[in-house]
Amino acid sequence: MKMKTRSGEYLEWTEDLDAAQEPIEYIKKYIFDKSRIISIEKSNNETLIWLDKYSGIDWFCKNDNNQVIAVAARIQWDCDYGTFTIRFKRKTGTKTEFEKRTEAIRKGYMYPQLTMQAYFIRNPLKMLSACIIKTKDLYDFIEYHPDMVYDNKSDNDFKYVFWKDLERYGIKIWKY
Numbered sequence: 649m650k651m652k653t654r655s656g657e658y659l660e661w662t663e664d665l666d667a668a669q670e671p672i673e674y675i676k677k678y679i680f681d682k683s684r685i686i687s688i689e690k691s692n693n694e695t696l697i698w699l700d701k702y703s704g705i706d707w708f709c710k711n712d713n714n715q716v717i718a719v720a721a722r723i724q725w726d727c728d729y730g731t732f733t734i735r736f737k738r739k740t741g742t743k744t745e746f747e748k749r750t751e752a753i754r755k756g757y758m759y760p761q762l763t764m765q766a767y768f769i770r771n772p773l774k775m776l777s778a779c780i781i782k783t784k785d786l787y788d789f790i791e792y793h794p795d796m797v798y799d800n801k802s803d804n805d806f807k808y809v810f811w812k813d814l815e816r817y818g819i820k821i822w823k824y
Contacts, residue, residue: 671723671768672707674775679764679824682712685719703758704748720745720760720783728767728776730811732786737805746807753787778824779811785819793817 669687676685686708688696699705699718707719722733735744752759763786766778789809790797796813800806814821 670773671766671775672721674768674773675721675764675766675778678775679778679780680709680711683709685709699758702748703752703760704745705758705760717762718758718760720749720763722765724765724767725770726768729808730777730779731808732763732765732779732781732811733800733806733808734786734790735804736799736807739804744804749783749787753784759783775824780822781814781819786814789814789817789819 672685672687676683687706688700688708689706691697691700703718704720705718706721708716709719710716724733734746736746738744749759751757760783762780763783764778764780767776768774769776786809790807793813796809796817798808798810800808811821811823
C-alpha cells in the first residue's frame, strides 16, 4: 500500500511508520511526559497485530502510576488543519477505523480509549499542534452532530471534525 505525501511523493505505509518514529519520540517527551509509549503497528506479536488490525489501537501508554491506556494516533505532515481525521471508507472495502471503533463502542469490544491527532513539519522536525480526546466523546459527537462533521475524499473517504467545534460544544479535549 502506498501513501501520497503532501509534496506528491509516494511512501510505502511501512516507510510512513518509520517516518513517524521521530514525532513519536517528541510526543513521548512533551505530551505524555512521564509515560512510556509502545507503538504496536510494526509488531510481529499476534496479539498486538490483532489489537492494531481489529481494534484500531496504535499505541499503548503506561504512566508513572502503572496505568495503561490504548491510543489511536494520526500524524500528518507540513500542515495544521486543527482537526481529527478519521478514515470513513476505503476504496478496497476493507473495514476502516470508523467502522471498527463504532462497532466496538456499540458492542463493548476493545478500542482505543484516547484518540490523538498531531501535525508536524518534517524538516526540521517541529510540532505545529496536537490534540487528544476520549474516543467515545469524539464518536458521540460525530453521531449527534453530523452537521459539524465534514468529508474529505481522496483515494479513501475521510470524516473530519474541527477541534474548535468540539470545544464550542463543551467536549473535553487536550490541545498542545
